[in-house]
Amino acid sequence: MDLIRLRNINKTYKNGVTAIYDLDLTIKKGEFVFIIGETGCGKSTLIKMLYREEKPSSGKIIVGGINVAKLRNGNVYKLRRKIGVVFQNFQLLPKLTAYENVAFALEVFGLPKDEIHKKVVKVLELVGLKNKAKHYPDQLSGGEQQRVAIARAIVNGPKLLICDEPTGNLDPKKSMEIMEVLEAINKLGTTILMVTHDIDIVKQMGKRVILLDSGQIVKDYEEGTYK
Amino acid sequence: MKALRIFSRNIRDSFKSVFRNFSLSIASISCITITLVVVALSIILSLNVNNFTKSIEGNVTIVAFINNDKDEKAIENIKQEIIKLDNVSEKNIEFKDKVEISKEMINDSEIIKGVMEDISTENTPVQNTFQVKVDKIVDIGKTAKAIGKIDGITNVKYGEEMIDQLVSVFTTVRKFCIYLLIALVIVTAFLIANTIKITIFSRKREIEIMRLVGASNTNIKIPFIMEGLFLGIIGSILPILLTIIGYQKIYQHFHGKMFTSFIKLVSPVPFVYYVSLVLLGIGMIVGMFGSWRAVKKYLKI
Numbered sequence: 001m002d003l004i005r006l007r008n009i010n011k012t013y014k015n016g017v018t019a020i021y022d023l024d025l026t027i028k029k030g031e032f033v034f035i036i037g038e039t040g041c042g043k044s045t046l047i048k049m050l051y052r053e054e055k056p057s058s059g060k061i062i063v064g065g066i067n068v069a070k071l072r073n074g075n076v077y078k079l080r081r082k083i084g085v086v087f088q089n090f091q092l093l094p095k096l097t098a099y100e101n102v103a104f105a106l107e108v109f110g111l112p113k114d115e116i117h118k119k120v121v122k123v124l125e126l127v128g129l130k131n132k133a134k135h136y137p138d139q140l141s142g143g144e145q146q147r148v149a150i151a152r153a154i155v156n157g158p159k160l161l162i163c164d165e166p167t168g169n170l171d172p173k174k175s176m177e178i179m180e181v182l183e184a185i186n187k188l189g190t191t192i193l194m195v196t197h198d199i200d201i202v203k204q205m206g207k208r209v210i211l212l213d214s215g216q217i218v219k220d221y222e223e224g225t226y227k
Numbered sequence: 228m229k230a231l232r233i234f235s236r237n238i239r240d241s242f243k244s245v246f247r248n249f250s251l252s253i254a255s256i257s258c259i260t261i262t263l264v265v266v267a268l269s270i271i272l273s274l275n276v277n278n279f280t281k282s283i284e285g286n287v288t289i290v291a292f293i294n295n296d297k298d299e300k301a302i303e304n305i306k307q308e309i310i311k312l313d314n315v316s317e318k319n320i321e322f323k324d325k326v327e328i329s330k331e332m333i334n335d336s337e338i339i340k341g342v343m344e345d346i347s348t349e350n351t352p353v354q355n356t357f358q359v360k361v362d363k364i365v366d367i368g369k370t371a372k373a374i375g376k377i378d379g380i381t382n383v384k385y386g387e388e389m390i391d392q393l394v395s396v397f398t399t400v401r402k403f404c405i406y407l408l409i410a411l412v413i414v415t416a417f418l419i420a421n422t423i424k425i426t427i428f429s430r431k432r433e434i435e436i437m438r439l440v441g442a443s444n445t446n447i448k449i450p451f452i453m454e455g456l457f458l459g460i461i462g463s464i465l466p467i468l469l470t471i472i473g474y475q476k477i478y479q480h481f482h483g484k485m486f487t488s489f490i491k492l493v494s495p496v497p498f499v500y501y502v503s504l505v506l507l508g509i510g511m512i513v514g515m516f517g518s519w520r521a522v523k524k525y526l527k528i
Contacts, residue, residue, distance in 0.1 A: 077441045
């Protein structure tokens with residue numbers, strides 16, 4: 001079953017730059033997909049359109065049954081609750097502990113405290129940070145901060161996890177640890193879409209790979225075919 | 228239950244946030260405090276000017292001179308005609324008998340006393356009068372003219388030149404005070420909005436993350452608006468204390484009068500409490516407005 005469906009997507013920014021040109025893409029539930037390409041090829045624009053940080057100039061985007069292109073500003077949160085997003089620079093709140101950063105994502109929905117506690121502990125355990133729950137971001141390594149960010153992104157149980165170069169700031173060892181966490185999350189049924197420049201990781205993981213160039217998909221490698 | 232949880236979380240978070248971003252909160256609170264002190268001064272000033280002008284206006288009287296050959300019945304008819312006028316109500320008309328006026332004049336001046344002693348009450352040149360106070364001072368000229376046209380009225384006086392000038396000065400002063408107040412409140416609102424905007428700019432990431440994890444715009448806005456409300460309440464404490472204590476001290480110091488016994492100050496109670504309520508209201512509203520305006524900017528895509 002399709003989780004993401006993009007049809008004839010075009011995106012031209014106000015300054016006249018065309019970032020995405022007539023793009024079609026389908027991603028099924030439970031897939032793990034890498035999006036690769038040179039800087040400026042439209043990778044970030046593509047994923048930003050998926051979580052409605054950007055609007056397409058034309059075309060149709062369906063994510064988890066929601067018509068994203070037609071989604072009104074006031075209803076964006078309905079989409080965001082189905083999606084988790086992880087960034088290269090972690091985007092953690094520095095004045096909150098690891099636990100509080102993750103709990104923050106649940107508190108905004110008004111969940112009861114004990115339910116929040118259960119979920120946060122469970123997800124911190126999944127990313128291997130149960131013993132560092134009370135640490136503040138500046139007391140954690142880059143890899144650990146990214147795990148907190150991943151924990152926060154998945155604590156709601158999203159159908160889709162979008163990762164924008166999550167290993168960009170990490171060394172190869174820490175990067176692989178993050179990939180192991182993502183693989184585990186994927187095995188639990190979450191679809192993962194990851195933008196990366198790290199070709200070694202892409203090769204090692206052996207997943208579906210989409211190669212972008214000048215805002216278009218130039219190659220769609222099926223699982224295990226990217227060498 | 229869920230809404231209650233979100234609401235109590237919003238209150239807790241906004242309260243925490245005031246202290247967590249202490250230096251920026253202090254900036255916003257100081258801004259609110261300073262501008263509200265200015266607002267308080269202008270409210271107190273304009274209400275006192277208003278009070279002063281009203282008390283003067285209340286004492287302005289039209290004197291309508293009645294032809295001495297009119298009997299009691301004719302005088303009553305004239306009274307009824309005056310009452311019929313728009314700007315006059317029955318309680319504000321007073322009949323003054325020529326004998327009574329003569330006595331007053333004799334008591335007031337030795338020269339008049341000398342002249343009047345030789346004239347009998349019957350032959351006195353003094354006329355019976357109606358002393359009329361008007362409802363709207365602005366229309367006093369029109370009312371005086373209308374009274375002058377009534378049959379049996381020989382002359383009408385109300386100190387035309389001085390009163391017309393006073394009326395135009397008071398109207399200008401009152402308008403000026405109102406415009407000044409409105410302008411001050413608007414400037415305060417934008418000043419506070421901009422200060423809060425800086426506070427919120429430093430929390431842009433927090434808003435972005437809230438949006439990312441699926442908080443609705445309302446969910447995001449409410450804690451910030453509540454925070455603005457807290458800032459407004461805290462910022463209005465000092466101006467309120469200054470108003471309550473300061474005004475009472477000034478009132479006592481001047482014994483309720485400013486410069487002359489002619490200019491009476493508004494009595495402090497309940498005046499200072501009303502002004503305090505207005506200040507608190509302005510503080511709360513502009514605090515919330517400032518936050519709402521600032522956070523709105525980050526909720527657009």
